[in-house]
Amino acid sequence: MEFSDVVRRRRMVRRYLPEGVPDHVLRRVVEAGRRGPSAGFSQGQSFVVVTDPGVRREIAALAGEDAYVAKGFQPWVSEAPAHVVVCTSEQDYRDRYRAPDKLGPRTELDWPVPFWYVDAGCSLMLLLLAAVDEGLAAGFLALKSYEGLRELLGIPAHVQPIGIVTIGRPAPDRRSGSLDRGRRPAAEVVHHDHWGA
Ligand SMILES: Cc1cc2nc3c(=O)[nH]c(=O)nc-3n(C[C@H](O)[C@H](O)[C@H](O)COP(=O)(O)O)c2cc1C
Numbered sequence: 001m002e003f004s005d006v007v008r009r010r011r012m013v014r015r016y017l018p019e020g021v022p023d024h025v026l027r028r029v030v031e032a033g034r035r036g037p038s039a040g041f042s043q044g045q046s047f048v049v050v051t052d053p054g055v056r057r058e059i060a061a062l063a064g065e066d067a068y069v070a071k072g073f074q075p076w077v078s079e080a081p082a083h084v085v086v087c088t089s090e091q092d093y094r095d096r097y098r099a100p101d102k103l104g105p106r107t108e109l110d111w112p113v114p115f116w117y118v119d120a121g122c123s124l125m126l127l128l129l130a131a132v133d134e135g136l137a138a139g140f141l142a143l144k145s146y147e148g149l150r151e152l153l154g155i156p157a158h159v160q161p162i163g164i165v166t167i168g169r170p171a172p173d174r175r176s177g178s179l180d181r182g183r184r185p186a187a188e189v190v191h192h193d194h195w196g197a
Pocket of ligand 1: 010011012013140141142143163176178179
């Protein structure tokens with residue numbers, strides 16, 4: 001698929017057909033996530049791929065799917081045939097930047113921007129786009145708390161899940177109310193040579 005089509009077609013899909021995603025396809029999507037850039041090539045991102053229906057139901061419960069359905073939406077998380085929990089490790093970045101070819105062991109960066117989240121966002125975007133490129137669809141949801149998910153999946157304390165990517169064949173879904181806001185016009189968000197110009 002043309003890159004511009006992949007970008008244009010990508011949207012958060014919140015309902016899927018029951019058919020599973022073939023293993024080799026899912027592997028390619030996850031591989032795309034692994035190809036993301038990372039500050040200092042720290043590569044602090046990790047991925048928990050979940051296809052087991054029971055575990056997916058438990059993740060859906062942690063995501064509050066019952067309350068979501070009670071609001072008139074279709075079940076999203078429990079019925080998505082594959083989940084990828086995207087994780088990041090702040091410690092990996094702190095360790096990497098103390099390496100001799102970076103700042104050295106005695107320097108602690110002020111971290112004006114937490115690169116571990118920047119890079120997790122890059123990986124997340126690659127997963128979303130790769131799913132579209134495979135003729136699938138993907139959605140992303142964040143949880144209010146990650147303690148339950150951490151316990152369920154055995155994610156270690158130094159690893160922070162940033163959210164869950166759902167992947168599958170798209171089914172017609174109810175659009176998110178957030179979309180009523182519309183996309184902000186370029187004139188408002190793109191500046192040339194100077195802010196406001
Ligand atoms: C960091 C982040 C967190 C999000 N969390 C949720 C979420 O918890 N539930 C949800 O339905 N959508 C979530 N979204 C999806 C946004 O609502 C969606 O990207 C936005 O409305 C624009 O729609 P589009 O991505 O389909 O173009 C999240 C998106 C991002 C980037």
